Amino acid sequence: MKIILAQPRGFCAGVVRAVNTVERALQQFGTPVYVLHEIVHNQHVVDDLRTKGARFVENLKEVPPNAVTIFSAHGVSKEVENEARDRGLQVLDATCPLVTKVHNHGRQYAVRGYQVILVGEPDHPEVIGTLGQIPARVVVVQTKAQVATLGFTRNMPLAYITQTTLCVDDTRAVVEALKRRYPRIIGPDTRDICYAVQNRQTAVRELSQHVDVVLVIGSPQSANSVTLRDIAAQAGKPSYLIADGSAVRSEWFDDKSTIGITAGASTPEVMVDDVLNALKRIAPLEIENLPGREEHVHFRLPDGLIARQ
Known part of the structure; x- marks a missing residue:
């Protein structure tokens, strides 16, 4: 395999x-x-x-x-x-810090008198927190169809912000629908969606071109992990979202010799190793890494923690 x-x-x-x-x-x-x-x-x-x-x-x-x-x-x-x-x-x-950036954008728009529209999943913790960070009413939309139901006038000052962990393509489609209906709306570029989310989505699209089946390691509660599974499925490949090696099923790989593996942004590498160990019990493995973007981003720890000497 x-x-x-x-x-x-x-x-x-x-x-x-x-x-x-x-x-x-x-x-x-x-x-x-x-x-x-x-x-x-x-x-x-x-x-x-x-x-x-x-x-x-x-x-x-x-x-x-x-x-x-x-x-x-x-x-x-x-x-x-x-x-x-x-x-x-x-x-x-x-x-x-990238979520905090969204909070800051939303507050700035609200203070300047814009009606803020948040593109995101209404029940996601990030969206709930963002709504509570903006000192004004915020409308949440998740789909292009919901954009069509908005009752704002075309000349009303509108601004949008986005949840960081969404599918880039889906978010871009919603933003484009907003711009078509409200040409004067302002907001950040969809590049402001989390860099890591974008990189992992780009990588799984490329991965899907080289494999017979895709395993996405992550939690079903993880929005970015679910999106990775969906992207692989949209590419026409059987794709499975699994938490660890215990979820692997040998019948997924009947007549399939090349398996792609990725992991959501909240999945530790030890879980990738766990899945590989499960696959080794099915067949000998030949493992290679698909070339992709290297990440060198580091965020400072919160105030109140003593820096390690």
Whole structure:
């Protein structure tokens, strides 16, 4: 069985920063530290951090007074920030800097009097946090069809922002629909969608041209992992979203000799190794890496953590 690994794949800089924030906080402050929501959308990452002493909560009311509290990479609302401050919690904000950039864009548009439209998934934690960061009403749209239902006048001052983890092509289509209906609308270029998301989507498109079947390693709760699976399927290749090697099924590879593997931005490389080990139990492997974009982005850890000497 020939295996071709996509490049890049797996952890992005924002996820590395978030995971390192929890691990460094445990080293600096001891156990427990409290994390509001899953730090990233990957159960293996969450379980590993839980065994090290992190406690994951869904509400700040579950956090004792003055405790070390970490906000997840997806970001939180101003209401949550204010509640943490009022309760005297020691906050480490692991919100991805690219998500914070979207918050800043949205606030700037709102202050300038624009009606803000957010292209995104209404129930995604990043969208919920972004809505709570903008001091004005924000309308969420996810599809071109929803754009057609908007009731704004053509001359109304409108601006759009986007969720960082969406499919680039789908987002571009929604933005183009907005621009056709509202020619005066302003907003960032779709290149402002997370660089890591774009790179992984480009890589899986290329990967799909060289393989018979695609395995995407990631969580079904991970928007960018689901998108990678969808892109491979749209390319006409059987594609499966799996969390780890235990989900691999030998019948997927009947009469298929070349397997492509990629991983979502919140998936650690150890899960790729786990899938490869599962495939080795099916057939001997010949493994190669597909050439792709190299990433050299690094984000500084949140204020409140002591730099490692």
